[in-house]
Amino acid sequence: MEYFIESGAKKWEVVLGLEVHAQISSKSKLFSGASTDWGAEPNSQVELVDCGMPGALPVINKYCVDQAILTGLSLNAKINKMSIFDRKNYFYPDLPQGYQISQFEFPIVGNGYLLIDDNGKEKKIGITRLHLEQDAGKSLHDQDIENSYIDLNRSGCALMEIVSEPDMRSPTEAAEYVRKLRSILRYIGSCDGNMERGNLRADVNVSVRTKGQPLGTRCEIKNVNSIKFIQQAIKYEAKRQVDIIENGDTVLQETRLFDPNKGETRSMRGKEESHDYRYFPDPDLPPLLITDKTINLLKDTLPELPDERKNRFMNEFKLSSYDAEVLVNDKETANFFEQVVANRDVKLVVSWITGELFSYLKINEKNILDCGVSSTKLGELIDLIADETISNRQAKEIFHDYLGSSQNAKTFVKEKGLVQVSDMGEIEKLANSVLQENPKMVDEYKQGKDKLFGFFVGQVMKVSKGKANPKIVNEILKKKLDS
Amino acid sequence: MTNFSNLKISSAIKGLKNKDFTSLELTEFFIKKIEENKNLNCFITNTFDKAILMAKSSDKKIQRDENIRELEGVPIGMKDLFCTDGVRTTAGSKMLENFIPFYESTVSNNLWNAGAVMLGKTNMDEFAMGSANTTSYFGNVLNPLNPNLGTNDLVPGGSSGGSAAAVASGLCLASTGSDTGGSIRQPASFCGLVGLKPTYGRCSRFGMVAFASSLDQAGPITHTVEDAALMLQCMSGFDTKDSTSSKKRTPNYLDFKKFNVRGKKIGIPKEYLIDGLNSDIKKVWDEGIGWFSSSGAKIVDISLPHTKSALPTYYIIAPAEASANLARYDGVRYGYRQSGKDLRDLYQKTRRTGFGKEVKRRLMIGTYVLSAGYYDAYYLKALKVRKLISKDFEDAFNGCDLIFTPTTPNVAFPIGEKQTDPIEMYLNDVLTVPASLAGLPAISIPSGYNKENLPVGLQIIGKPFDEISVLGAANLIENARGF
């Protein structure tokens, strides 16, 4: 679906490229043995390299290298057998060495791509490169009026910087890209994708142009840490740029921040001089050489990736592209689905997981792993719907209570007295009484007011206190009314 | 009290084992000598209490004949570039005037684990940048070998001036130095001592305050070749904390005694016969060549064509690496801090006052040669010339086993000379820098005197990791010279 900003007579195309920083879920940091645990006391997970002490030297973490290779492989990318670490030099209090160890000219991973679902169509988003680098520490600015406080626990943590080609053209595409990337990272386990904690964050490059024109000046919106904010930031920034150009001015190439409270981007202050990072190869680290053997060994450990799984779901379970995409987005959810769907009606299982279960998880702010709902528990309930012991609607009503109870589905439903009335005779009796009590309506229906059928169904459900099997009610009423 | 001045380590070890004297006696002797020679200014920090404790502990071991380590009870000086746990480490700078590391460098740790006794931290040029020990924040070091006795003080050389002067004046049995462009060899030459710069990667750089990472190497400054071998044995070896530490096995360096120069080819590079080479030095060089040939070695004329490009190459690469290595000295986490009106001001004032003139000059050069627009013409160019210089040696070693040159173009000069133009001072390193750029092992061996009775050192350069041949050849000179 095409996205344009229409202004006056012109249609403006939005060109987007994303640089995503993903923190590797390793136990220790990229070049030091300090712990990466969340929530520790300030400056308690700091080794010499992480606070730039005199004489400190970096030694690389093998696990981080492996994760970068695995991520590259899952992005269909070229693994560079020789890569080099460079020093990116600048002064900032959360950068204790006065330089960041990163990769400039020779990154560990080269060109790749990932696929996003564009309303049922597949779109390929190119990936330029992936490289390893150190994260910086954290600065707290609101503890004190005159000072900033520095915590170096995060300093030195391993980041993968994943750079996309400027292939996206709408906020939705950008959102899908991040969603897909996050899903892939979580599948292979190289990053937990927790955006709230900042373990996954995006720098969004936005420029606008009219069709056929060369690329416009781009602005970079830094450190956006939610998919929703990414979309909002793009919408605001694109419009801002269009307005500037339409006013006859030129867009300034600059770095900006997104303010989620105002929904606006603003220029980063104090960036008058553009950074001259004076990159040069880090003399403390030899070139990183990777063998084919290593790459192949790692390749063999790759799990079934989201796209593969999606295709398998579509083939095996005849799911629509949309449903399959939703289910495979999260590995645990996909696993859960496969457990529940075994020997059960696919459509029913899909609707219950993506409908009731997802909304249950959302309301309780839980995920599929920690919500305490087993595949058996859900499966049993679905079985009762399938064999018509209860109706779909009844099941929905009792769902939250059922999940909270320790009883099995059969017992729970029985004790609640919810067993559906499916006895033909009983329902005939109820249908007869409803029709008898509403003769005027019956006449109106017979004269063509078809809408009244729903009224009769509703009445039968009402007198049966919701227990009548709706399918049978429909059948019987139809027989009686249409005869 | 016995006069232990100019005692060799090898004799000290024998004497201690034989119980001719104790480590405590040795240590107390040196402590007294240090106090009597404060005017030489060899030490920045004395660790007398600690030394006595260490000596007593060594004596206990020797008494019980238990577990006597290679350097048990041997009192030495430690260049103030090596971080010593709990003991102030300044690198000769105001920036680290009050810095007390809570970790130990690998090289110093190795020496303490071998039983050596720490008398104190020796004076040095600030951040190892200098060739005369005239840039230390803690004052100049005087060369004890001053024939004029007190008038017209001479420099001891640098940057390991304090280390060399301390050994030469009998304040300790040996000391450690560091060599980036000649900082062990040149002061050894000026003070009539043996100074060894091992192959790059032979000794760990962990805990050494970094100046130029691809050049820095730790090494011993001693009275004799055997002492240098004993010190090197303990100092060297693979370290997992240094990514540029060599995994090559450390041989028994005392095997240098088995080295026979007969049949070996000694290369004499014509480019080292530089303009302005002191005639006395040339005479000693020729004499040295004579000792080799009369011992059965073959003298071969060789060419190292890019020799004269070595010094400019060094003065691009070393300052460039230093500009990044010294960026961590910003007043935030340790060291000197001068407050400013804001963060940037804090940085600028701290570094203005905390660093001396020579350091600031080199940081400016280093920043400039890495900056946008100049990187290719300077830094990248220098890396290419480095390759040529290294290849010169590689090619030369196809036709010879060792290379024999003077260490310095001149002898120890008066303090105050060569201070008008920085380049004058840089020219001191012209003969030592090439081996540094190529990462080769090189030793300076005292070989004679000039007309004023000042020591002249000659340099022997070897193939990578062939310290045994280098020591062996130096040993020949030591025996041949007759003093």
Add this chain to the structure above:
Amino acid sequence: MSIDNSTVRKVASLARIEIESEEEDQLINELNNILGWVDELQKVNTQNVEPMLSVFNESMPMREDSSESNYTNELILKNSPEKKSGFFVVPKVIE
């Protein structure tokens, strides 16, 4: 290539070293001298020569992924000129 006043100020700014205007001229002289001298390298033919990144020819050693935080908050902050509540303190940074 030679340095002028604006370049020296730019370089000093990148290096975060304050230079007083009185010092500028002398520094420019010294730096120009040094740069003029290292410019000698321009005469060297380096066509087809690979830059030598390091003299170290061995492989990159790698660490196992186990966390060993040896240093407590107290040690890390021990030498800090200004600290509070476990943090390093600097003048306020505005983003």
